[in-house]
Amino acid sequence: MLNKKDLLGIKELSVEEIDLILDTAAGFKDVLRRDIKKVPTLRGKTAVNLFFEPSTRTRTSFELAAKRLSTDVINFSVPTSSVVKGESLIDTALTVQALGADFIIIRHSSSGVPHLLAKKLRASVINAGDGTNEHPTQALLDAFTIREKKRKIEGLDIAIVGDIIHSRVAKSNIYSLTKLRARVRLIGPPTLIPKEMEGIGVGVFHNMEDGLKNVDVVMMLRIQMERQGRGFFPSTEEYFKNWGLTPERLSLAKDDVIVMHPGPMNRGVEIASEIADGPKSVILEQVTNGLAVRMAVMYLLAGVKR
Amino acid sequence: MRILIEKGHIIDPSQGIDGIGDVLIEDGKIKEVRAKSKEQGAESKKQKPHKSNSELRTIDAKRMFVIPGLIDMHVHLREPGFEYKETIKTGTAAAIRGGFTTVCCMPNTYPINDNASVTEFIIRKAAQEGLCTVLPIGAITKGQKGEELAEIGTMRNEGCVAFSDDGQPVMNSLIMRRVLEYSKAFDVPIISHCEDLTLSEGGVMNEGLLSVTLGLRGIPAEAEEIMVFRDIMLAGLTGGRLHIGHVSTEGSVKLIRDAKRRGVNVTAETCPHYFSLTEDALRDYDTNAKVNPPLRTKRDIEAIKEGLKDGTIDVIATDHAPHHRDEKLREFDLAPLGISGLETALPLSLRLVDEGVLTMNQLVEKMSFNPARILGISSKGSLKQGSDAGVTILDTKKEVRVEAEKFVSKGKNTPFDGWVLKGMVVITISKGRICEWQ
Numbered sequence: 001m002l003n004k005k006d007l008l009g010i011k012e013l014s015v016e017e018i019d020l021i022l023d024t025a026a027g028f029k030d031v032l033r034r035d036i037k038k039v040p041t042l043r044g045k046t047a048v049n050l051f052f053e054p055s056t057r058t059r060t061s062f063e064l065a066a067k068r069l070s071t072d073v074i075n076f077s078v079p080t081s082s083v084v085k086g087e088s089l090i091d092t093a094l095t096v097q098a099l100g101a102d103f104i105i106i107r108h109s110s111s112g113v114p115h116l117l118a119k120k121l122r123a124s125v126i127n128a129g130d131g132t133n134e135h136p137t138q139a140l141l142d143a144f145t146i147r148e149k150k151r152k153i154e155g156l157d158i159a160i161v162g163d164i165i166h167s168r169v170a171k172s173n174i175y176s177l178t179k180l181r182a183r184v185r186l187i188g189p190p191t192l193i194p195k196e197m198e199g200i201g202v203g204v205f206h207n208m209e210d211g212l213k214n215v216d217v218v219m220m221l222r223i224q225m226e227r228q229g230r231g232f233f234p235s236t237e238e239y240f241k242n243w244g245l246t247p248e249r250l251s252l253a254k255d256d257v258i259v260m261h262p263g264p265m266n267r268g269v270e271i272a273s274e275i276a277d278g279p280k281s282v283i284l285e286q287v288t289n290g291l292a293v294r295m296a297v298m299y300l301l302a303g304v305k306r
Numbered sequence: 307m308r309i310l311i312e313k314g315h316i317i318d319p320s321q322g323i324d325g326i327g328d329v330l331i332e333d334g335k336i337k338e339v340r341a342k343s344k345e346q347g348a349e350s351k352k353q354k355p356h357k358s359n360s361e362l363r364t365i366d367a368k369r370m371f372v373i374p375g376l377i378d379m380h381v382h383l384r385e386p387g388f389e390y391k392e393t394i395k396t397g398t399a400a401a402i403r404g405g406f407t408t409v410c411c412m413p414n415t416y417p418i419n420d421n422a423s424v425t426e427f428i429i430r431k432a433a434q435e436g437l438c439t440v441l442p443i444g445a446i447t448k449g450q451k452g453e454e455l456a457e458i459g460t461m462r463n464e465g466c467v468a469f470s471d472d473g474q475p476v477m478n479s480l481i482m483r484r485v486l487e488y489s490k491a492f493d494v495p496i497i498s499h500c501e502d503l504t505l506s507e508g509g510v511m512n513e514g515l516l517s518v519t520l521g522l523r524g525i526p527a528e529a530e531e532i533m534v535f536r537d538i539m540l541a542g543l544t545g546g547r548l549h550i551g552h553v554s555t556e557g558s559v560k561l562i563r564d565a566k567r568r569g570v571n572v573t574a575e576t577c578p579h580y581f582s583l584t585e586d587a588l589r590d591y592d593t594n595a596k597v598n599p600p601l602r603t604k605r606d607i608e609a610i611k612e613g614l615k616d617g618t619i620d621v622i623a624t625d626h627a628p629h630h631r632d633e634k635l636r637e638f639d640l641a642p643l644g645i646s647g648l649e650t651a652l653p654l655s656l657r658l659v660d661e662g663v664l665t666m667n668q669l670v671e672k673m674s675f676n677p678a679r680i681l682g683i684s685s686k687g688s689l690k691q692g693s694d695a696g697v698t699i700l701d702t703k704k705e706v707r708v709e710a711e712k713f714v715s716k717g718k719n720t721p722f723d724g725w726v727l728k729g730m731v732v733i734t735i736s737k738g739r740i741c742e743w744q
Contacts, residue, residue: 088632088636089636089637090636110638110639111520111522111591111639112521112591113637113638115591116591116637130521131522132522133520133521133522134521168521171518194518196514196518197518
């Protein structure tokens with residue numbers, strides 16, 4: 001069991017805890033392969049998806065993960081909630097808890113919101129993405145996918161490409177993959193990679209060709225279209241010319257390279273369709289693994305006596 | 307009424323007094339000070355107490371320091387408009403609790419203090435309800451919009467002692483130039499909140515590895531330093547009186563030091579949080595440590611201490627910025643900026659004396675004498691005969707635990723909650739009243 005009430009970020013996890021989650025997820029993945037994909041493990045528990053930002057895949061994944069564990073799920077999304085009537089974040093969360101929530105799965109555009117709620121709530125808080133801080137379950141499912149494909153993580157060369165500075169997925173992956181002793185390198189324009197990153201034990205490349213050489217894993221990030229025109233890069237066309245993942249560029253990586261993307265993808269902006277749909281892509285497997293990892297997280301947090 | 311403060315350790319930089327002695331107050335004015343001055347090593351004045359028929363209250367100040375009432379040239383009293391955060395009454399009550407007998411309130415109220423009628427309101431309200439002297443700071447531009455000059459001369463006549471668009475820095479260099487020129491006619495300082503808003507846009511903390519780690523938008527030190535440099539250049543160009551507010555970075559200290567060497571008419575202040583805390587206070591997303599300019603790094607703290615020590619930084623002000631607890635108890639990005647500082651400023655600053663950064667005399671200079679000099683209020687910041695009898699008596703040995711919930715201020719927003727600090731204000735004499743605490 002995880003000796004924690006909440007999953008706030010990878011920063012807060014030890015290597016042993018990450019391994020435990022990944023091992024547990026492997027067991028749940030077996031469950032998902034069965035004809036009857038549901039276990040009674042967390043029957044009677046209640047999970048609330050408290051999403052202050054639009055999300056389809058993460059919310060659905062958590063919802064289905066909870067249902068596979070026989071947990072009741074409520075989706076509480078902003079446009080339908082009393083938040084639009086001016087209710088404070090804390091009041092909303094306390095209300096949800098009062099309804100009997102055991103898990104509060106929170107996504108918010110402000111970094112640190114899960115930490116604030118974790119302090120104020122008895123329920124387990126699971127961070128489903130906070131601002132530009134972390135998205136821990138995405139990093140866990142990515143690590144799970146890499147481990148499944150490569151049978152190990154230690155010693156692999158892994159490139160994370162794109163909008164690092166705004167990406168909570170990148171942050172969580174940097175923390176988890178360096179903890180698991182992979183060699184991580186970041187590739188992208190200097191405006192999208194904070195210069196401080198070089199100080200935390202990752203390589204930084206501004207040239208895509210140099211960065212992709214001999215890597216085992218390429219992890220693409222979504223380029224948020226709203227960054228265009230904000231001075232981060234001049235146009236999506238220029239971005240793709242320099243940092244888009246094309247078959248030619250991918251050929252610089254190892255032959256058995258795998259390509260990952262947390263979705264949603266912008267085809268033709270950060271990734272060419274031939275790659276997204278090609279044999280090296282594990283993008284859809286990531287989605288499946290997300291279920292298993294989220295089941296594992298809920299299962300392991302539920303074991304903590306409070 | 308007469309008040310005799312006996313046997314305290316008197317420190318008064320205005321007269322070079324640093325020794326044991328007595329202070330006699332009569333009808334709200336300093337009547338007499340008898341003490342050994344350090345330089346002379348002799349009694350500075352030897353007169354018999356005047357005979358008078360009025361009642362004499364004697365205060366035993368043995369083992370205490372007796373200093374001119376502190377002057378905070380940078381507070382937000384929130385009234386008019388934001389009385390749920392603070393009022394003139396509660397803000398001045400917090401001031402005297404913290405040993406301040408004069409505070410200067412920034413103009414970002416609602417309505418903004420950009421015209422004489424708001425100035426008049428503040429002064430009248432402060433006369434009725436204020437527990438210490440309140441000297442308003444007027445806005446530089448109408449509506450603090452940075453576009454058109456406010457009626458500085460009229461507000462000056464009504465009682466404003468300085469001008470600032472604090473919180474809404476004047477981005478237009480031409481307007482800043484004009485105000486530094488125009489204000490010379492009234493001999494008032496222009497207090498600049500130095501922040502390049504285009505560079506700091508969306509930022510909520512210091513830019514660096516920690517802001518990346520926390521996923522919070524950073525404000526680089528350069529956002530402050532660029533404007534410090536601009537304003538120094540404009541002060542040089544115009545000869546206007548520039549006072550740099552809340553200095554937070556090493557680079558700013560260097561720029562100001564260099565400008566002073568070159569003879570530019572510039573003074574500067576910092577706040578206790580900029581020499582007491584680093585950005586690490588934000589590690590747990592504590593909104594009570596969210597302040598503008600943001601808490602910086604150890605290196606900056608060292609530079610600020612050095613600047614205080616060598617006189618580059620003239621003043622310690624609080625930037626007292628009270629907020630309602632509900633406003634701070636929310637998303638970090640959305641929580642308002644500021645620290646409720648009046649009740650912790652003196653003990654935090656006394657740590658500088660303990661560390662050997664400042665002498666007690668220098669501390670009193672930075673918290674009383676220098677602000678009075680910069681603001682041109684000669685009747686304050688001194689224990690000279692005839693000065694206003696704002697007097698602070700403090701026990702620098704006594705340890706006190708900071709308890710935010712017990713703050714007199716409405717604003718309980720402090721990152722120092724639970725800290726044990728040395729130095730307690732025992733008595734503040736303000737507006738002829740003796741306020742005493744155990």
